């Protein structure tokens with residue numbers, strides 16, 4: 001058990017260290033890359049500043065300043081949804097996507113792809129551990145849409161049972177702030 005904790009700690013430190021180095025090279029902070037990475041995977045209910053703050057455990061002020069800087073650097077744009085609530089949604093630019101492509105995340109994906117069955121087993125174990133820790137802290141799970149209790153399959157495609165809206169195949173693979181365990 002001690003060894004597992006030690007491994008998790010060392011992995012976390014290593015990833016943070018790599019993230020800081022990548023960010024430094026771009027004149028950014030690690031948190032800026034984390035925001036880009038989250039937004040690249042977030043669905044349309046979750047690509048908003050408050051969801052960024054919840055996912056990363058940041059204050060709204062930090063998120064707001066970071067978003068402003070990422071916009072100034074041309075890595076992020078914002079757009080307003082044409083609904084009554086007029087929420088501000090955030091989207092990576094091509095330049096923002098290229099920054100992530102060159103970051104540690106890409107190398108990590110390549111490592112995991114070398115043994116897909118081991119990666120799948122690891123995913124199940126880590127998902128279970130993460131879920132327990134999130135429930136203990138009362139944090140939102142931010143799971144992948146396909147595994148949500150509200151996810152519905154119809155002949156014409158996927159639908160969200162919570163909002164009643166249809167979902168594209170790509171959206172069913174994204175992270176959602178409203179995700180609930182089946």
Ligand code: SF4
Nearest residue numbers: 145148150151160176
């Ligand atoms: S089905 Fe669940 S995860 Fe997917 S969009 Fe709806 S609430 Fe979010």
